[in-house]
Amino acid sequence: MNWRFAWWLVAVAWLAPACLHAEPVRIGSKQFTESVILGELARATAQQVGVDAVHKRQLGGTRILWRALRQGDIDVYPEYTGTLTHDLLKHVAADASIATLRAQLKPLGIGITDSLGFNNTYAIGMRNDEAARLGISRLSELAKHPGLRFGFSNEFMDRKDGWPGLRQRYALPQTQVRGMDHALAYRALASGAVDAIDLYSTDAEIPYYHLRTLTDDRHYFPRYDAVYLYRLSLQQRAPAFVAALRNLAGRIDQHAMQQMNAEVKLDGLAENVVVAKFLGVHAGSGQHGLWSRLLQRSIEHVQLVAASLGLAILLAIPLGILAARLRRLGQLVIGITGILQTIPSLAMFVFMIPLFGIGAGPAIAALFLYSLLPIVRNTHAGLVGIAPELRESAAALGLPQAVRLRRIELPLALRSILAGIKTAAVINVGTATLAALIGAGGYGQPILTGIRLDNISLILQGAVPAALLALLVQGLFEGIERWLTPRGLRIQARK
Amino acid sequence: MPDSDAVTSSPFAIRHASKRYGEVVALDDLSLQFATGTTTALIGSSGSGKSTVLRLLLGLEWPDRGQVLIDGRVLQPAHTLPLRRRVGYVIQEGGLFPHLTALGNLALLPQQLGWHLERIRDRAQELATLTHLPHAVLARYPAELSGGQRQRVALMRALMADPDALLLDEPLGALDPVVRHELQDDLQRIFERLGKTVILVTHDLAEAAWFAERLVLMRRGAVLQDGRFEDLRDRPADDFVRRFVQAPRRLPQIMR
Structure with missing residues (x-):
């Protein structure tokens, strides 16, 4: 490993604690x-x-x-x-x-x-015209129409005071019940994709979409x-x-x-x-311009990516080296990091909350876990892929194992390792948009708000910078790769 | 079989070594010793176990049974580092590290031994002169060298720390005939001048006879015959030796 690579590692690790x-x-x-x-x-x-x-x-x-x-x-x-x-x-x-x-x-x-x-109680709403056509104004009347399709917010689907209890109290026979985001449910209802959704009784959309709130005639919903x-x-x-x-x-x-x-x-x-x-006051502070908001989110997003990536590099490269040395352990390490990779990202973020609370901590932890596999796997592959005669020449020279690793094996595996880090970084930029869900900010913030408010321009305010950052990171790492790859390997690759 | 006193008198010896890779027998109760300052060629067809002998002597492999003796002491894994530093090893494609220049390759072990840059450079130039390598080539990367230059650099790398012995595994095997012939001349001159213990593995009988006064013909992990070229030619130990000696076609035969 040459000194430039070492400096670069230090720089990444240095960015890590900036979020506290x-x-x-x-x-x-x-x-x-x-x-x-x-x-x-x-x-x-x-x-x-x-x-x-x-x-x-x-x-x-x-x-x-x-x-x-x-x-x-x-x-x-x-x-x-x-x-x-x-x-x-x-x-x-x-x-x-x-x-x-x-x-x-x-x-x-x-x-x-x-x-x-x-009192913002739950209610069930239908389109006014549809409800009138079917003659439904009370919840108990839903039982007579088993073909109706329901679209309920995910939380309502699971809560004791939500759909399970409602179905029991009113003996509802409907089977076409889908979970969806509350903000999107209104559009689904308006477009006729579903026939009834759960509402909050203070929702602004009730008058806007001409919805009928069905009477809770068996007093199911609490205050x-x-x-x-x-x-x-x-x-x-x-x-x-x-x-x-x-x-x-x-x-x-x-x-x-x-x-x-x-x-x-x-x-x-x-x-x-x-x-x-x-x-009755002026809304002065707290209202920032688009550019300062964008800057703030960019800083948050880059910090999430840099911190998690830096930590992952520090652990994953040694793990990859270990995996290349000890075959059995190597399979185990790659297997475990592979399983981590298959955990859906949203679930991963939520799993981290009991351990790290909310905010940047759990987001960095989740992104860190996602970054491990590409780096471990590429470090392992890079080292295992070194030609046996080169590895043996290094041993026969009489160099100690640590020196062989530092001066010969890691430089020869460097390209593969850097490619792994690049993959991890690009994945991280995308996945970090979900970090806003647990309060870590970043480009996910306007995306979430955009979904909540059904506002495409807000969604783009997060999605476009995230895509640009991913491209930038890709380009940056390609530059780093060119800069760090030893000249001798570049000459060899050209031939 | 020589007695133990004779064994202790040679720097490198193998005693009753057997080794197998799964079903394949690499060495079968093999005993050999190499005297100081002599050049020995191990010959035989591929798979005869001749390369395994070199790898055993460097501690790159370990016998299933039997022992390797270095200066009369049984080789242990803990001894391999100092051993490898006093033995130069050159393989067919040179085994140069592509990410380092020729000089960078040469400097690896000396740096580990704590030599300063001046000394490394001086030694490299001294060896470049000895091996007939243009000095400018030292700044180039292996991918920028010709096959012959690569083998010269590999030999220099093996010689940097002035080892007691040189182990060469088909060092000229990948070169075209002209370059090969030229290097054969140079190598022989270098061997004579340095007077080191040299063990050379080759499948080419003529090359073996050119370099070495002692030829060891191996087959299936055992020694078939151990002697001078004339012994193998005039008094072959068995039919295989006779065929091995007679196998090379000569141009006059082909022209006839």
Whole structure:
């Protein structure tokens, strides 16, 4: 291995820890518009009382937010009472009051505000014309039409208070039930791809798409009063903020919430603008230009890729060397890294949350695991592929094994190793767009928001830079490869 | 068989060595010793085990049974590094490392021995003169050298640290006849001048007779006959030796 390669390794490893810095009050939100608006409202409220706060938007589903709050990765997030009683807390009556919930949450170190003023319960909706044609206005009437196709949000499909219980309560016979993203479900319904979807009763789309909300005539759905959950330790850290958060109770009614949802989803206003309007203040800070946003995301994205790749190089090259030395172990190592590669990326990111919390940590860990296989495999292949007479000449010269590895075997395998690193880097650039799902930012952020808001231009704001970065990385590594490949090997390759 | 005193007097000896690769017998209870300062040619058809003898003497392979003796002491894996540094080894295609220049190849072992650059360069030029290699060639990469130049550099690499012995495995096997003839002359001159113990593996009887006073004809891992060329020619030990000696066609025979 020559010194240039060594320097390059050092440079990559040096970029790795750049993602760690101290944080102010951290507010989380789930991956749907209302939750993001309420998260933004909490941030704006903190700002009003002079508390430094950041909003980690659309971190994912309930489980991820709840776990992040319990582990202290975030300090506050908006939640609904029905989710607490049915999904998160055990041994709680379905109609438990907020006071009961507060007592239950206290031992967990978590506080709860009073209801913000609206009940965003689940509902089932159909296109108005279709419902009228079939004569359906109540949930119990669905049972008479077994051929109806349902498209439910993935979370609703699995929750105890979602589809399984609903089917039981109303004895619904429908078998064509698909899970899909909530934002996309409206389009599926409008286009006639499905006949009924789950709704949140404050969704802006209900009037927009002319939907009929079916009456819950057997009182299946519980109340979903919006509240903020916060870590009780926040009362010491930022008492003014907690007081301000509590003051928001009762301030937002059903209509106000539906209005804010509509302004974001249908009118295309930014969440912070909508929230500022609601609070009657100016939306000054927090609103960055396209270029500074792009720069910020690029930094985040490159850091994710560089850190995970740097760590992977540090482990994968020694693993590849070991695999080339010890045949049995080699097969095992390549087998294990190969299995890691087959884990779906979304699952991989979520697996990392219990170990590393949310944010850049678990994203780097997941990308790191993905990077291992190409580098291990190419290091192994490069070393094993060295002509036996060269390996034997090196041994017969009387060079110790470590010197043979450094001066002869690694330089001869360098091309293959670099090709492995290049593959890993390009895969990482693409896969890192999913890291936004667990709060790590990057180019995935506008893609997620774009999907949520059904906004193609936002999706492109993430997808285009990600594609360009992948090309850039590809080109960069080809340059590095040319620069590092010993001249003698290039001459040999030409002949 | 020579007694143990005789064995201890030679720097390289193999005693009752057997080795097989799966079903293939490479060495079959073989005993050989090589006296200091002599040139020995191991000949025989491919698969006769002659290369295995060299690989055993370098500790690149180990016998299933029997021993390798270096200066009368049984060779152990821990001894191979110092042994290899006092023995130069050249193989058919030279085994030059393509990522290093000729000089870079020559410098590998001396650098390990802690020589400074000046000394390495001086020694390389000294050997270039000895092997008739133009000095400018030292800066080139193996892919930029001719076949003959490559073998000269490989020989120089083997000689850099002034070893006691040279082990050469078909060193001229891949060269065209003209270059081969030229190198045969040069090699013989070098052997004579350096007076080292040389063990040469070749399948070419004429080449063996040209270089070595002692020829060891091997077949199926055992020695068929061990003697001077004249012994093999005039008093062949068996029918195979006779056929081996008579096999090369001579031009007059073909022209007739």
